[in-house]
């Protein structure tokens with residue numbers, strides 16, 4: 059459910075015509091709906107109401123500071139994977155006591171930063187990392203709060219690139235070795251073991267993998283408890299899918315209905331790390347049709363957004379619905395919607411049946427709020443697009459369009475190359 063709807067053949071973001079935003083802010087343009095963001099965040103909060111929980115929004119899905127602020131103001135925390143995300147989350151006003159830090163490659167600098175700012179916990183992914191955190195914490199004369207990320211060996215039945223909880227993946231600690239790891243962790247002087255973490259993948263459209271993974275983790279928690287290890291925080295990760303096309307994924311309420319009974323009587327705080335299911339359908343990418351071109355075998359609609367702006371179609375073959383910003387009475391065509399990047403892999407849609415568009419008309423790439431802007435790049439020296447948040451009739455720039463100057467901001471010409 060989202061608030062990008064047609065009114066009289068014209069696509070609106072809440073109460074604002076998308077064409078108006080495109081005219082004012084230019085294209086390509088990311089547009090987010092405040093009401094949708096909040097609704098999706100609250101859907102989690104309400105569903106798990108009654109069991110102590112923290113919703114740590116996965117900042118990697120969309121790390122815009124305004125979006126993080128919105129969730130922070132509503133009691134949310136953040137799941138981070140880098141010093142940059144920690145910096146952004148803190149600037150956005152996320153309480154460090156609601157920040158969890160995952161990722162297989164944390165550097166000493168990042169570990170120090172997280173210890174200094176007193177985050178809730180590190181989700182540790184290997185023995186080497188555990189020892190490194192212990193060392194850094196020791197030097198800082200402090201104790202690092204830690205959860206071990208367990209790889210439960212569950213198939214989330216999603217795209218192989220975004221599945222993470224199988225034995226063959228680089229993430230987490232094999233579940234059969236977990237007890238041994240916890241033993242090691244408990245012996246380390248500057249580590250305080252407080253939690254357990256798992257995350258099995260993304261865009262998961264069934265409840266079963268979540269249930270199966272949780273059951274495995276609960277068995278482990280009981281074994282740990284028998285050995286005197288008390289787990290205060292149970293972090294079940296993110297991964298709930300959204301509808302890009304015709305998927306019918308469960309909603310947070312379905313998750314709660316299936317997961318909460320398993321937690322009954324257990325005194326823990328539940329942590330969730332949803333990303334896509336909160337922001338995915340709350341954002342669109344607006345693009346302008348530059349040219350139409352009849353190729354040898356097919357029709358191309360060339361638009362001003364490329365794989366550098368939205369990488370998912372090129373990277374995963376992901377499907378994003380593409381809608382006209384103004385509906386016209388036109389026949390359907392079969393076309394590839396492609397960007398201006400010099401790569402054959404630069405497309406937003408392939409062999410898509412869609413209403414014919416004309417030069418200069420706007421298109422909306424739907425469900426682009428998650429892993430859209432956050433995965434964008436400057437490839438082909440293209441300034442990154444602007445981002446706008448709409449709330450009712452109001453709209454506000456939450457990231458300026460980059461300029462050519464921004465592209466060169468960090469670059470230097472060495473003296474030995476002389477003048478031009």
Ligand code: LLP
Pocket residue numbers: 116118119137160161220257259260261295296297298331332333334335370428429
């Ligand atoms: N927690 C951890 C530890 C994660 O690695 C991820 C996502 C999440 C939470 C949030 O998962 P979500 O609720 O968004 O599914 N770029 C890919 C998705 C990569 C997901 C990486 N990890 C895409 O565009 O589909």
